[in-house]
Every structure is written in C-alpha cells, then in structure tokens.
Amino acid sequence: MAEREPQPPVIQVQLPAITVHYQDVTKFAGDKVWLKTDVKAAKIRQVVVPTTGHPEATQSDTSQHDSIETNVFKESEEEKVEKSSQNTEPTTPSSSSDVTGQIASMNLSDGMMNFIAFENLRHLMENNKFLEAVDLIEEFLPSPCQQLMMSECYFQLGRERNALRCVEALQTMMTSSPRPMVGDVTKLVDIYISDSSYIRALILLSCCAKLYKFDSNPIISVVGIMHCSFYCYHVIKALAQEGDRMKGIATDVGLEMITDMLKELRSVSGADKDDKANMEAVGLNYVGASYDAVGKYKKAFECYNEGVGLMKKTFGLEAAKYNVFGDLLSNIGTAHAYLGDYPMAESFYLQSLDVYEKAENWSSYEVKHENIKMSKKNLRNTQEKYKK
Structure with missing residues (x-):
C-alpha cells in the first residue's frame, strides 16, 4: 500500500467574538454586519x-468632521495614448461609444x-x-x-x-x-x-x-x-x-x-490599551496569513513574530489567556514548516497547543476544540515529515 502523503499545514485564522459597550448597551462588534x-x-x-x-445617504452617530474636497480621477489624454501599447483586449464591432450615442438619441x-x-x-x-x-x-x-x-x-x-x-x-x-x-x-x-x-x-x-x-x-x-x-x-x-x-x-x-x-x-x-493590543495582535495574524496565502512565508513569519512580541510585551505571562497568542505560535510553526525547518515547526505547534488549553477568551467550546484539533493535525503531519 502506498504511503499516505502528509497534508500541508493549515493557517490558524479566526474571527474572535468581542463584547463592547456602546451607549450603555452591550453588543457584539460587527453583529449581523458580516452574516451571509x-x-x-x-x-x-x-x-x-x-x-x-x-437623499438616501445617512450620517452615522459619529463625531463631526469637515468635508473633504473630492478629487475625481479620470484618465488623462496622454495616458489614453500610452495605454494603447499595453492593451491586449480584442476589439468588437459594437463599441461603447456607439451604444452611448444610441442612448443619447432616445427621448x-x-x-x-x-x-x-x-x-x-x-x-x-x-x-x-x-x-x-x-x-x-x-x-x-x-x-x-x-x-x-x-x-x-x-x-x-x-x-x-x-x-x-x-x-x-x-x-x-x-x-x-x-x-x-x-x-x-x-x-x-x-x-x-x-x-x-x-x-x-x-x-x-x-x-x-x-x-x-x-x-x-x-x-x-x-x-x-x-x-x-x-x-x-x-x-x-x-x-x-x-x-x-x-x-x-x-x-x-x-x-x-x-x-x-x-x-x-x-x-x-x-481605546483601552489591552483591548487595542489584543486587536493589533489579531491584525498582525491576518496580515501574516495574507502573506502566507500568496507564498511570501518569510514576511508572514515576521508578522507572526511581531504579534508574539507585542503580546508578551503587553501581557507578559498573561498572554496565554488570549487565544490569538496560540494562533500566532501555531502560524509561526506553519511558516517554519513551509520553509522546511520541521524541528522548529514541531516546537511552535506544541507551544500553541499549551496556549489553546489555557486561553480564557474562546467564543465557544466548539471553536476551542476545532483549533486544538487543527494544531494537532499540523503537528502530526510535521512529525511525519521530520521522521523521513
């Protein structure tokens, strides 16, 4: 029987549930905004x-700001001439100017x-x-x-x-x-x-x-x-x-x-210093994951490391209470795996699993269980490659 090929590691990215207080009412930020x-x-x-x-434009309940002058971009005549050498789009018998002229002639x-x-x-x-x-x-x-x-x-x-x-x-x-x-x-x-x-x-x-x-x-x-x-x-x-x-x-x-x-x-x-630091670490995780998505693993590694450094600097030993700290460690492991450094990947996956068990801000038990399951799968695949 052919040996099973280990699956590539999975990037850990999640949208945390965050409770905020606004106008004396407790809400979830983004509640219903991002639902399908x-x-x-x-x-x-x-x-x-x-x-x-x-008339349908409405003003949100925000602080007032002066109107900003609007600069509308239109392509210059020089750029229109220059673009002809770059354009590879095939021409068609009926051009937009023909259609525009037909519309203008209608009553x-x-x-x-x-x-x-x-x-x-x-x-x-x-x-x-x-x-x-x-x-x-x-x-x-x-x-x-x-x-x-x-x-x-x-x-x-x-x-x-x-x-x-x-x-x-x-x-x-x-x-x-x-x-x-x-x-x-x-x-x-x-x-x-x-x-x-x-x-x-x-x-x-x-x-x-x-x-x-x-x-x-x-x-x-x-x-x-x-x-x-x-x-x-x-x-x-x-x-x-x-x-x-x-x-x-x-x-x-x-x-x-x-x-x-x-x-x-x-x-x-x-903003509250701790809340902002936590959100900044989450943002760094998303930026790192984006670099991972386009294959820039070293840049992703830098973002994850920066996020870990921010969490340690802000929270010290309390950083393990936040699940994003586990996400960052897990994704550092994934970056090492993509770069072929399997021993380091194994080390960071183990660290992430420890944080996931200790984290206190999970939105649900199901989310916690899924993240632990994913990190264990990444660890297992890495260990299989390490043994080869």
Missing part, C-alpha cells in the same frame, strides 16, 4: 451607493438613461470588455459607483497606477460628509464576496476601514478595522487561489491594503 444574506446578487436589479448630497428621462447606461456597463464587465467599459464609465457623472467600477476595470487591465488613483478618489468621497453608514457598505461587501466579485470587495473594504475611524467610540473603531482585516485576508486568499493576474492583484494591491488597515488600527486613539 439570503438575497442573491443575481436578484438585485440595482445597488445604490449613497453619494454626497444623495428618455435622466434616471432611465442612467439605468440603461449602467446595465450596458454591467454587460461589458461581465463579458470582460474592460477597455470599452472604461470609455463608457468616463461619461458618467462623478460618484462612488463610478470610481469603484473604474478602479476595477483598471485593475483588470493591469493599469495599477490608474486603479489606485480611483481607489483614493473613492475613499475621499466615502469619508466626506455626509458619509454612508459603514454597516450599509459592509453589507455590500458581503454581497460582492458571496458573488465572487473579489476586486470590488477588496476596494470597498479599504474604504470601510477608514469609515470605522470616524466612530466616536474608539473600541468600535478598533474592532471594526479588525473585522475589515479578517475579510480582507479571505479576499486575498481567494484572489491568490485564482492565480495569474488575480494573484498579482492579491500580492501587489491586497497586501498593501491589509497593511494599511493595520496602520489605521494603530492610529486609533483613546
């Missing part, structure tokens, strides 16, 4: 992202014209005709939706510089008064993830992290940004698994965005 919706993306006829001055209301134009845009993007889609989007009035779609097209076309300008413009729009409710934006992110629209989800998650900073309660801000990091990791992992250009976006853009989220979390002032 029963509404399928295919059934949605139109998704409206609140824009500045839009339609502004609302109906916008609806038809967006339906045409959706059709072009679904059929990977991103060059035509860009030409059509630039005819739209500046809005968050326009910048979101334009940034996705540029990412798909490999024009990262242009895409990042659009993302920056979108972030400015979203964080200018009146701002959309962050919960509404995260629901839209959830729909995009469910529909495998990972680039859009990644872009909006970067906006959500910035929106959370406007909350008047600093612990809500810290926990909210941590939630964004958790889902950003899963988006990066999904993009990396698709390979080719999508893995490139995960590596070149996703890693930068999740690292920026960690910076946003660290910049929040007024």
